[in-house]
Amino acid sequence: MLTVVKVGGGLGRGAGDDALRALCRVLGELGERHPLLVVPGGAWFADAVREADDRFALPATTSHHMAVLGMEQFGWLLAELIPGAERCADPARVPAGRAAVLLPAALPLDSLPASWQVTSDSIAAWVAVRAGAGRLVLVKEVDGLFAQWPAHGDPIGAMTAAELAALRPAGVDEHLPPLLEAATFETWVISGRDPARLAELLEQGTTVGTRVA
Numbered sequence: 001m002l003t004v005v006k007v008g009g010g011l012g013r014g015a016g017d018d019a020l021r022a023l024c025r026v027l028g029e030l031g032e033r034h035p036l037l038v039v040p041g042g043a044w045f046a047d048a049v050r051e052a053d054d055r056f057a058l059p060a061t062t063s064h065h066m067a068v069l070g071m072e073q074f075g076w077l078l079a080e081l082i083p084g085a086e087r088c089a090d091p092a093r094v095p096a097g098r099a100a101v102l103l104p105a106a107l108p109l110d111s112l113p114a115s116w117q118v119t120s121d122s123i124a125a126w127v128a129v130r131a132g133a134g135r136l137v138l139v140k141e142v143d144g145l146f147a148q149w150p151a152h153g154d155p156i157g158a159m160t161a162a163e164l165a166a167l168r169p170a171g172v173d174e175h176l177p178p179l180l181e182a183a184t185f186e187t188w189v190i191s192g193r194d195p196a197r198l199a200e201l202l203e204q205g206t207t208v209g210t211r212v213a
Helices: 014-031 043-056 060-081 120-131 161-167 176-181 196-204
Strands: 003-007 036-040 086-088 100-102 135-140 186-191 210-212
Touching: 003 014, 003 120, 014 036, 014 060, 014 196, 036 060, 036 120, 043 060, 060 086, 060 100, 060 120, 120 135, 120 176, 135 196, 161 176, 186 196
Parallel strands: 003 036, 003 135, 036 100, 086 100, 135 186
Antiparallel strands: 186 210
16 A cells, blocks of 8 residues: 655754655655655755745745745655655656655645645655555644644544644645545644654554544
8 A cells, every 4th residue: 555655844944954864764664564755845945935925925826836946845855764665756657665755846736736835745645646646744843733722732643634624733735635625535633753653654554543434
């Protein structure tokens, strides 16, 4: 079963370098045993696009394409940090026996709105559909989805895509729930600061985090 893993760019900001490196080491190990397609977030590359957008009031289409190019740049970085990773431009052709890192710049994303409301989470869901994945994992800085923000206590354990649309927890863009409602795969939101959780999910089918069915 193919698992699409979106690596949130927040893991590499500031003091998060060690967390990102540790996660990438685990992704390399898991890619040897499980079909794995890594989708990069925008990271600080997308932050630079937001700053340019604020300064120059860019058209939405321009800033959207620039943000996707930010994901592309983070993808090149991840491909260097993940041992044995192979860069991939086609979600339908994922190599076996090693983690693949998607470079999204050439993807036909015209079915998604060109807007800041479409984040890399929605793009990862779109990729998971195109790749025929059995699981989508959104790896973030926090333990899962929370009903209130700032996060406190335990994350929501499980919810449906319809409940996700109604609740709209912090960090969920408005286009993600409809994509998940139409999907046949399960989605998990987990923390990347403890890479053992990703390994547990792929090896045992469950872990600490939020499952969206």
